[in-house]
Amino acid sequence: MISVKHIRKTFQTPVRQEGRFGGLRTLLSRAYLEKEAVKDISFEIETGEFVGYIGPNGAGKSTTIKMLTGILHPTAGEVLIHGYSPQKHRRRVVRQLGVVFGQRSQLWWDLPVKDSYEILIAMYRIDSAVAQRRLGELTELLNLKELLEMPVRKLSLGQRMRADLAASMLHDPDILFLDEPTIGLDVVAKRSIRGFLHTLNKEFRKTILLTTHDMDDIEQLCERVIVINHGQISYDGSIGSLRERIGLPTVMKVTYRGRVQVPAQWELPFQIMEQEEDCLTISCNRQSLKAMEVLRELSAWGDMEDVHMEEPDFEEVIQSLYQ
Numbered sequence: 001m002i003s004v005k006h007i008r009k010t011f012q013t014p015v016r017q018e019g020r021f022g023g024l025r026t027l028l029s030r031a032y033l034e035k036e037a038v039k040d041i042s043f044e045i046e047t048g049e050f051v052g053y054i055g056p057n058g059a060g061k062s063t064t065i066k067m068l069t070g071i072l073h074p075t076a077g078e079v080l081i082h083g084y085s086p087q088k089h090r091r092r093v094v095r096q097l098g099v100v101f102g103q104r105s106q107l108w109w110d111l112p113v114k115d116s117y118e119i120l121i122a123m124y125r126i127d128s129a130v131a132q133r134r135l136g137e138l139t140e141l142l143n144l145k146e147l148l149e150m151p152v153r154k155l156s157l158g159q160r161m162r163a164d165l166a167a168s169m170l171h172d173p174d175i176l177f178l179d180e181p182t183i184g185l186d187v188v189a190k191r192s193i194r195g196f197l198h199t200l201n202k203e204f205r206k207t208i209l210l211t212t213h214d215m216d217d218i219e220q221l222c223e224r225v226i227v228i229n230h231g232q233i234s235y236d237g238s239i240g241s242l243r244e245r246i247g248l249p250t251v252m253k254v255t256y257r258g259r260v261q262v263p264a265q266w267e268l269p270f271q272i273m274e275q276e277e278d279c280l281t282i283s284c285n286r287q288s289l290k291a292m293e294v295l296r297e298l299s300a301w302g303d304m305e306d307v308h309m310e311e312p313d314f315e316e317v318i319q320s321l322y323q
């Protein structure tokens with residue numbers, strides 16, 4: 001279990017001194033600018049959850065992940081992973097964690113992929129028979145066979161990401177922190193990474209915290225989403241309730257057999273966006289209005305043939321939270 005209690009992180013950056021010898025005076029000066037990257041964040045994640053951690057650029061996501069993994073120390077508050085602090089009990093906690101930063105590889109650039117794995121296996125002191133079995137499983141799950149002999153610098157971005165994911169799983173951690181694992185990938189590569197993460201979570205019950213700007217990642221993988229903005233949590237809950245809470249309009253397109261008779265006025269709060277002879281496009285807020293009620297009303301206006309409903313795009317739902 002992951003427990004985050006009232007964590008804060010303030011960065012101090014030296015104020016740049018202008019004028020002659022500015023660089024030197026900046027070095028010697030004691031003037032600092034404070035940036036509160038994470039203001040007061042608390043949440044808990046249970047074993048086996050798949051949680052999306054999202055927010056606009058500069059919201060504080062990477063800073064949080066770095067505090068969760070022990071790379072950064074919180075200015076205040078506490079992080080506990082299975083009851084241990086990643087800062088105070090680093091060795092113990094690191095064994096439970098797999099971490100992937102999409103923008104950076106943990107593999108050795110000039111070495112063949114499998115040599116990087118050998119180094120990591122030695123670093124984690126994994127029993128050789130266990131390591132070989134695990135590597136075999138990961139090679140199969142991530143389709144790595146052809147990559148093992150290649151130097152990391154020769155891999156495509158998608159291949160590199162698959163190789164990095166395997167590296168983060170070699171010591172069989174039960175928690176995975178992923179910071180933008182699908183960044184820059186094409187549709188096919190994204191699908192393969194998502195498939196792997198889905199399997200890890202559903203079949204192997206790994207707990208996953210995923211940071212991404214790709215809302216399809218979130219929609220396809222996560223049951224729960226935590227939204228952070230300006231260093232604070234602005235939403236924590238299911239994707240379904242988020243849609244409902246934001247209440248963006250649902251669009252319905254209704255086709256009639258023959259002419260539709262639109263009355264001068266109607267009681268229910270929905271709007272007609274487009275009207276053709278045998279077709280209406282309407283918009284309604286499903287928070288305040290059930291689809292069935294709307295359809296009952298619309299069926300009185302003609303002989304209904306077909307209904308097509310479009311839920312608000314998840315990307316739009318999220319945008320409205322970022323403002």
Ligand SMILES: Nc1ncnc2c1ncn2[C@@H]1O[C@H](COP(=O)(O)OP(=O)(O)OP(=O)(O)O)[C@@H](O)[C@H]1O
Binds near residue numbers: 012035058
């Ligand atoms: N080492 C640092 N020193 C000073 N300020 C920092 C440092 N690291 C991050 N910040 C600032 O803290 C804020 C949060 O940064 P962070 O990298 O956590 O955001 P993010 O949500 O991960 O953004 P992105 O989506 O762009 O990666 C930003 O304003 C950033 O400039």
